Amino acid sequence: MTEWDPKIVAFCCNWCSYAGADLAGVSRMQYPPNARVIRIMCTGRLEPEFILRALELGADGVLVAGCHIGCCHYISGNERAEVKIAMTAELLDVLGMDKRRLRLEWISASEGRIFADTMKDFVNQLKELGPNPVKGGAK
């Protein structure tokens, strides 16, 4: 049996973080390949359901990455995301899942280095936390 490796679902906004991830790639920065990136138009589009669903389906961590505050392509989408993520983290706590499995980062299009570092850091943290306690998949 292969060793357990954390699975991360990364929601990246189209305007900053997706480009940031792209930059990390084209600049050939080395970072762990644990994340599956899903592009969303804005972090404001993110529903708490996306996070809960990812965890229910067996993801070990969820990364949400968007433009820095003040730089949102849609003016205030990321501010809304911040509120929603804080609420979702509180809910995860009640549900018995470590809040550290959910991470919100602001990564601009030029910050490929930060994207790569975030990935390394998040993977290390998830390795410490161990596998998602909710396994068994969705019904």
Place this chain on the structure above:
Amino acid sequence: MTKIEKIIEDAGAFDCVECGKCTSLCPVAKINPNFAPRLIVVKAQAGMESEVKADKDIWSCVTCEICNDMCPYEVDFSGFIQRMRGEAVDMGNSPVCSEAGAVHTMQRLTGKGQKQNRLLWLTDDLKVKDNGDVFFFTGCAYQLGVLFKDKAEELKRVPASVVKILNAAGIEPVVSNNEVCCGHDLIWSGNEAVFEELMRKNVETIKATGAKTVVFSCAEGYRTFSIDYQDFLGDLDFEVKHISEYLLDLIKEGKLEFKDSNAKVTYHDSCRLGRHMGVYEQPREILKAMKVELVEMPSIKDKAICCGVNAFASCSEVSRKMQLDRLLEAKGTGTSAMLTFCPKCLIHYNCLLTMEKKPLELDKVEINVRDFSNFIAENLKGGK
């Protein structure tokens, strides 16, 4: 006999004489003329099963049970809808859930076997036990209070309020961290498999504590245990009681005292507690015992207007209209608060009240939709 025929027979829908009483009273049909409970039953009887399954109407029903109450042949229309929804989901006819389905996912996640932190609300001044006679089923009020922070944060206080009231009457209830969601929203959105799983977990948890009575503040949990659990499992080993029934007995024994209050409130009969379970008088008698003035709205008890959403699966412009009608009735009473036991009613009414672009009629409406248990706890003698 096909499964659908069985559902029709169990609901007694073969007795339908097509009188149309249900449709004339249906709050959804009043607003959406294309919806008719009678037609859904007639179509199913005529063997047009595929049509029933593909039809979105099955999700438009708010399961408020006005039709059941008024049917001269006692057809269990809401029971029919509940089980047909299961069939519909199997056929790929799924509901469009509010909040993208976050409520249902949250509820499924409670039963996945991880150690929850369900009792975060439990502070040191509240006395609870691990084993005993009285089990308090907290339900998902706290979780909903977190999820709907902007609309109904007060729900986070409900479990603590109930324990506080019980403590004041000298009762230390049992609460359990192993409790899971009761499954109400799951069975009403056609997910019977997970519902059964959760149900068995809950019954086991309660049995393990040796409880003889289980008390609910939530109207939906109370209905689910009283009707759905017993449909699946037969008689339960414990008695299921709503907090209003339970408290009324304690008040009659003189165990609870209240502050002098000059509050003026109105009471909303939620469908789960009222029409489904027939609890109409107890909440009113509690208010009387509290010496709180109750001003009734025009439609009360079995005629009460529904909050318009069922199991987070049927929010639409129809729901908005129903909520508006109810809130305007509440406004007409001139009171400052509308009390209800159902956390979902509280969320749905507050959803309309806190909308950025709310209907003009609500512009000057200053009514709070409040949770009944919280209201009682605030008015306890010696309490804050």
